[in-house]
Amino acid sequence: MRVVDKERGQVKFGQRRIVFEVRRSSRRRTVGLQVDAERVLVAAPYRVRLETLEAFVLSKAPWIVEKQNEFAEMGLPFRRKFETGEPLLYLGRQYTLERLPEEEGPTVRLWGGTFQVWANKASTARKLLEVWYKDRALERIPERVEFYSQQLGWAPQAVYIRDQRSRWGSCNLKGELRFNWRLMMAPSPLLDYVVAHEVCHLLIFDHSPAFWRLLGKIMPDYEERRRRLALTGHQYEL
Known part of the structure; x- marks a missing residue:
């Protein structure tokens, strides 16, 4: 035809x-x-x-x-163009992107319900936003790690913020925790689920029944949070 x-x-x-x-x-x-x-x-x-x-x-x-x-x-990705009017998430709340022409240099600011980004190019806007999210993650995630670590009486050797596209968090045998900066787009209860999950791996490295019992002690509703993250995780992307 x-x-x-x-x-x-x-x-x-x-x-x-x-x-x-x-x-x-x-x-x-x-x-x-x-x-x-x-x-x-x-x-x-x-x-x-x-x-x-x-x-x-x-x-x-x-x-x-x-x-x-x-x-x-189904988790199909949203093709972002970094143009004014696009939605952006921060701790589960939706904001509107406002891309403005550069004046003294590229920068980003969260102002009211708007992400204001001064960038002439979409690629520059994306880089600025990624840095902004990483900075917020460096501020918030270590605090939440400390909160749950105190409940278990076991602290990590180090906490890192990384660009982990295939996972939200990880723990290695050295006791180092790594977290995906994109968690800053998720609601706080879902971010806390990932943090508590990885903190529990400091004591139990596998996903045995004992691990889930331990997680349940510090987060009784972890199953619901885990389910919500599985359903909404595709939204937390630039």
Whole structure:
């Protein structure tokens, strides 16, 4: 089937804006709808007006939102462009990115409900934000390690903040703890779960029943926190 035209449209459903792509064909006789992780696609005959397609998409909005939410639950990454208006998380709260032109130099500031980033390039904005999150992690995570270490009476040899894409935290046989800086995007209870988990590994290095019993003593609701982190962890990414 030869595609002869392509355009975009959008509708508002509650507080949500649904942007869709239109692909037209002179051979198509009906309107079709496809939703995947990247886009909403409407296939339509050439003669159907955009206003009609907008009404069609709006009529399907509950189903579209449901499918988009399902893809989000699967942990599919959000392709960030570091443009004004994009959402950013800090300790579970959502903020809005405001990218501003550099004045005296690139910098970042959390101001009210906004991440203000002075950077001419998206790549610079990303680097600035990563440094900002790492600095916050260096401030907060060692404090939480100390809190849970005092409950167990066993302190680590060192605490490091690292860029660990495949794990939230780790503990080695030397008693060194390493944590992913992206934890600063997660709500505090989920950050604390990772910290308590790794602190318990200082005493029990495996995931035996004894390990989970120990974790349960200092964090009785660890199972719920663990489940929530598994469901939402894909959101904590730049």
